[in-house]
Amino acid sequence: MTKKTDGASTPGIGLDIGTAFIVSARQEGEDVVTKSIRDAFLDLEPDAKRSLKLSNVDYVERADLDSLIVVGESALTMANLFKREARRPLSRGVISAGELDAQEILSILIEKVMGDPSVEEEHCFYSVPAVPIDNPGQDIIYHTEVFRQIIDDLGFQAHPTNEAMAIIFSQCANDNFSGLSVSYGSGMCNIALAYQAASSMELAISRGGDWIDQHAAKAVGKTASQMCAIKERGVDLSNPEGRDQHAIALYIRNLISYSLKQIAHEFKKVANDVELPDPIPFVVSGGTTKAGGFMDIFKQEFSKLEKRFPIKISEVRHAGNPLTAVAEGMLVLAQQEHSDED
8 A cells, every 4th residue: 555745765664563464664755655464374284385386375484393384364264274263473462472483473474564674774663552451460571572673683773662652643743743542453452642742641451353353252152253254344333234243333332432431531540740732633543443334433432421531632533544554653753763863
């Protein structure tokens, strides 16, 4: 995907490391070019190599373990073909503790979307979540440092940055980089409040698209993978069809309501230390928001709290592209880092 810019090419790359997709953003000429790959893999026996070549499936060979690794969207396709579950190197927004191959696979996936540095030690800003307030024991330090090492090993200078703050940088330039942002990802929901580019609050909750799939699946007696497939094929939340879609719509509404209440609760803790002289925009992003009617439900739930909401909001708006907004925000920061060196 490309997005027009006004200036000449500036070094720097943005990287959104999500539980469902890894997305990069880089400026090429006057365009911002984004690349994405699904965060999934599947290991196969070496005798599958011929069929993989014929079908142009994206895979790598592991000579040390005498196996093949299919990555990205192809992993899901092949998993269905072989009646297996694709494996995921990330879970609930961080590196999956149960996946021994996670770091090696993530290196492969990241290299595919980043490519080589355009200049020596090119700056790369990459997304990291906040510690979830409903799971304060979750460790993001290991997650942050593993990705720093992967990106550094590829020849870049790695800079970890809060995921939701990146949305402010990509979506709120006309608002002097002031805003409240929420990123509804697969593993977590990340939230940030900023005024004139300065972060005032960063938090996360340990619910996201995967939480929706898992709970909707339990409600209707299906697997989370099946519910994810139904969701990704397209659900009109304002007019869900059948029991499966109704369950998905119910849990999406619950997630929105829960996240808004958590934002209000957490802001009250820092309200005395944060002065917002003017109302700010509320920017909504993330893959979960792609469901039809998501913003309508979001605005309905926000209207229930608006009079009691402790932050004055000028407007509620959807990110220009909710799948690339984080990577594009990281790119803004990476380019600024190079400009500061000139």
